[in-house]
Amino acid sequence: MITRSQLLLTAATLSLALGGSAATNLFNFTRLAQGQETQEVTIRFQAKVGNRPFSCAENYPNLGAQNTTASATDFRFYISGVNLIDNNGVAVPLTLQQDNRWQHQNVALLDFEDKSAGCTNGTVETRDRIVGTVPKGTYKGIQFTLGIPFNLNHEDVTLANSPLNLSALWWNWRGGYKFVRIDLKTPGMIPTARPNHGNQGHQNSGSSPGFPIHLGSTGCQSEGNNQRPVNCTSPNTVNLSFTDFDPQRQVIVADLKPLIAETNITVNQPETPPGCMSSPNDPDCSSIMPNFGLTFGAKPNPEQKFFRLENANP
Known part of the structure; x- marks a missing residue:
């Protein structure tokens, strides 16, 4: 007969063998060894532009510092490391359902574009939720990371498991993935010359009619x-926490409007990559990065403005 101690030892051994997400594996095997009951949890997300739901076919007025009318031709982002906070204030990992499409290990893709209208770089399928399990109990908050862990961020996209196999959300091995991809189409945008953006894999020379926002790691050192x-040097992952969150009655909103509220999306600074590509030296990122909750220049420890909680529709 196998004892509980033997099961725990086996859990630790398997966790070390699997690597990468060893802590999560150990937590899961320990839970199994203890015979702990679990409950399924669905975390719902919604993409908005102000108070209006995101749509590939819609134009949105009063965006950015110049109150510009623009449309968005992409709206996707990666979330990882989701924890629920129990009544004792303990962070409990949400074990993601491994569905071979939207969730892999502890990473999930939220995808709000549907390849219609101007969203030609996207996919028909959409995804607005994260599904996983936690030990049975009562929870009062949530923590998660906007972005992908380092060990998964720098993989070969052609060999990666879904949802890490989308080349539209990948720069290169050195730069890794685009944690957030929001592409704005701005009529009448002033074209400017832009150099190649080699670190992130862009080859932009000439002009572009849009203002893309691609959040990802920069300053990555390789040959x-x-x-x-x-x-x-700049991982650009964002740790977020909401202390009063009920997944049954609330949704997590990702709102484009406050993200770009102080940015002039009708122009691109000369001799810089298009839009904001997360570069610490790009003036076009000077307000966007702090609004993600990331330090930029002389703006340390900013308060993020991209995510908020709302009551879900009945």
């Missing part, structure tokens, strides 16, 4: 674009 880096 070439097609090699994994040792580290990145």
